[in-house]
Amino acid sequence: MPPVIETRALTKRYGSRTAVDSLDLKVQPGCVFGLIGPNGSGKTTTLRMLLDIIRPSSGQALVLGTPPRSGGPALRRRIGYIPGDLRLSSRARGRTVLEHFAQISAPVPAGRVETLAERLGLDLSRPVRTLSKGNRQKLGLVQAFMHDPDLLVLDEPTSGLDPLVQREFLEMVAEVRASGRTVLLSSHVLSEIQQSADQVAVLSLGKVVAQGDVASLRLNRLRHVRASLAPASGTEKMLENELAAAGLRGSVTWQAGTARVRGTLDGGVDAFIKVLARHRILDLSVEEPDLEESVLQLYGGPDAAARDVQKGPG
Numbered sequence: 442m443p444p445v446i447e448t449r450a451l452t453k454r455y456g457s458r459t460a461v462d463s464l465d466l467k468v469q470p471g472c473v474f475g476l477i478g479p480n481g482s483g484k485t486t487t488l489r490m491l492l493d494i495i496r497p498s499s500g501q502a503l504v505l506g507t508p509p510r511s512g513g514p515a516l517r518r519r520i521g522y523i524p525g526d527l528r529l530s531s532r533a534r535g536r537t538v539l540e541h542f543a544q545i546s547a548p549v550p551a552g553r554v555e556t557l558a559e560r561l562g563l564d565l566s567r568p569v570r571t572l573s574k575g576n577r578q579k580l581g582l583v584q585a586f587m588h589d590p591d592l593l594v595l596d597e598p599t600s601g602l603d604p605l606v607q608r609e610f611l612e613m614v615a616e617v618r619a620s621g622r623t624v625l626l627s628s629h630v631l632s633e634i635q636q637s638a639d640q641v642a643v644l645s646l647g648k649v650v651a652q653g654d655v656a657s658l659r660l661n662r663l664r665h666v667r668a669s670l671a672p673a674s675g676t677e678k679m680l681e682n683e684l685a686a687a688g689l690r691g692s693v694t695w696q697a698g699t700a701r702v703r704g705t706l707d708g709g710v711d712a713f714i715k716v717l718a719r720h721r722i723l724d725l726s727v728e729e730p731d732l733e734e735s736v737l738q739l740y741g742g743p744d745a746a747a748r749d750v751q752k753g754p755g
Contacts, residue, residue: 446502451464464649470623473638488596522596534566535558539587543588611636666710681693692704
């Protein structure tokens, strides 16, 4: 089957600044494809070009087999979209706003809006302008999903949602994939990508710096660590060497016989914990950095060699 989305050297320039640089992507049918990277990496610009909200400076794109520029309303009806800067401020009630969207999208199955609203905990009777940011986001999700589109394009879709609603959203995405339809998902949230995406492209400054499945891209390998130890006397230098060998990139400082360890681990925590276990541990904290930091530390900027990681370990 042909790709649902295919780009060839897709580029967008704003004057002397290049927002997206020679982007080559293929999104296969029936998958969830994650587009991730730090702010300014070109994610939103890419999505807007695919939807013909903005036009590329050069290159080509096909969405559902059609160039976005010539697809017109027929193509747009096959796509569900929620923008990253969703702005809804109507005096109308939520139900009325969705009825308006339904008139310009593909037909909406009977009861579909009510079912989605119930799943997300959205009150459709309230005026949109009285809704919180999270509830406006829910309204945006309902309008994106309600007509069962062939392709969902979701830009930071869980912004403002509480954890329970985020979990429900991920179940909705899984249902779309199970039905053979396709999702293109832009996100800053690593756990969201880990739980939902089949394939991922990592963007930095408009370039793809890595591409593959989430496990092979190692986005969850980094850890911030802090620990306080009471090591045996005379083991100070040995402790520092052992921690460095276990993958610690950071420092060990000493205060009144207490070792304070701070830094970052690139890799598993097993070797690090085994070193600590030889001493009396007074305090320990292991945290996962945010997605932006993971991308920048693991893959650097676009000057780093692009990686095309095949599925599988390593």
